[in-house]
Amino acid sequence: MHSQNSNGLLHLTQADPEDSALTQAFLEAARILRTAGEKLDFAPAQNTIHRGQRWSSIHAYLRPALGRPNLHVLLDTLVTKVLIKQNTTIGVEIQSPDGHKQSIHAYREVILSAGAINTPQILMLSGIGPWQQLEQYGIEVIADLPVGFGLHDHLNLPLYVSITSPVSVTLSKMQRLPELWQYMTHGKGYLASSAILGVGSADPDLGLVLFGLGSTHEGLLRDIANFKSSTFRGLFPFSQNTSQEGFVLLASCLQPLSRGTVSIRSVDPTQAPVIDPQYLIHPYDVTCMTKAVRLAVRVVDMAPFQILGAKLHLPHLDECRHLVPDVRNDVYVECIVRTAAITGHHPAGTCKMGSPSDPATVVDPLLRVRGIAGLRVVDASVMPTPISGHPNSVLMAMADRAASLISNS
Incomplete structure (x- = not known):
């Protein structure tokens, strides 16, 4: 080497x-x-x-930023849902290991980055997903979107x-x-x-x-x-x-x-x-x-x-x-x-990025969830088609691009 x-x-x-x-x-x-x-x-x-x-990416990006005053990392914490009011994202609900839940308010946006498996799960538990599945579990439908489809690997x-x-x-x-x-x-x-x-x-x-x-x-x-x-x-x-x-x-x-x-x-x-x-x-x-x-x-x-x-x-x-x-x-x-x-452990595609006119689309080209203000998805779930190889570098480039989009919005 x-x-x-x-x-x-x-x-x-x-x-x-x-x-x-x-x-x-x-x-x-x-x-x-x-x-x-x-x-x-x-x-x-x-x-x-x-x-x-x-x-x-933890070594390259997260650890050097841990000392910043505007960053707080919670360990052993589960995001249970995105909190939405009148189709606008207001925060997230989290759960600690002992089962205690609390809400965290978002001043501008929530960036969901839980991967191609957990991102669609969180969205569906939040009321964003196929209405038939949400109604089956008694979840209020906030946005009827094709979340969870298109999985490729x-x-x-x-x-x-x-x-x-x-x-x-x-x-x-x-x-x-x-x-x-x-x-x-x-x-x-x-x-x-x-x-x-x-x-x-x-x-x-x-x-x-x-x-x-x-x-x-x-x-x-x-x-x-x-x-x-x-x-x-x-x-x-x-x-x-x-x-x-x-x-x-x-x-x-x-x-x-x-x-x-x-x-x-x-x-x-x-x-x-x-x-x-x-x-x-x-x-x-x-x-x-x-x-x-x-x-x-x-x-x-x-x-x-x-x-x-x-x-x-x-x-x-x-x-x-x-x-x-x-x-x-x-x-x-x-x-x-x-x-x-x-x-290959390369799951992706479950929250497809594409044109808002495409019924299979979950997020637009700016990574915003359709019909929901203040909510973006930045992970492999947005990839509409597979990467011809390992997606590691592409995901880092996507995150870098997303940071620019968020900063300039």
Whole structure:
């Protein structure tokens, strides 16, 4: 890894092909495929890492501002609803851990930034949402808007590739005393890396992420991905081997057309909302994911990876055991995608931004909730379509733009 820019608020690092044989092979494989006529865009991965830790927006923006007299942060506090009077926002209701509720008055505006899952929940509990659902729970309808619709997310199918060259991150390497010392004293080494080494895209809407982790240990990773044990072992044949060299390619569809919903299950704000992502409900997404899997196979088959002794291990899953593992078989690929693909944790779209004349719109281009004065939404829920990649930087740019809009209003 090398630092790309540390002059701003964020610290960016980028995988260095000169230090990573896997990144180098990834880029070289793409070059060969482009020479053969494929439209590809592969690049070293960028990370927001500083001194061995993820440098998030909390580090970059919130912590430097904590001492300001006009900022007060409440911890362990739940926003239960937005308070609205005559279609004008007057504040918010909050609840402390002991159940005590109180109201906070807003002099100008309320900026709702609870994410693509909780923002629609708060709006619906406040009386802003589909009237049928609100009336079902006895909530007074203040604005009948399509809140909670349009949920989109990226799916990733992990494909494990074993290699014979000692160039990946393994658990046995990370557990060595010199590595622990390097991390604790200098914030460097394997433990200071995300192990994400490369990202790539190809027409149409195909995405790949190179994850340079050879040790896919079940005890560490299975619960994180919420896999059944049998599924995990079917994906990662060396899941008990702490020294196995290899990497994972995440195959993804960057612009899925499937749309899900977020809805409330109760008027109790502590009850989690109902999330129905409806992954792969649109046939295009199945086709797109199938092509992404086949792209991963082609990349691994290129000479730069074969020199490293690369062998891709197609998933052997109980649900697909009646099918011969063959990426040329559409039925087999669809089966492994439907069984083992996991969320990219990029939910968005549940409070769509768009033209006020569009009936699917919840917020206008200035992020104001339609028909409600003094209320804006600034988070991923306003994104009308998916970002072709990780939305982190886009959301920060959105927040920066929103700050300008609010300051100048």
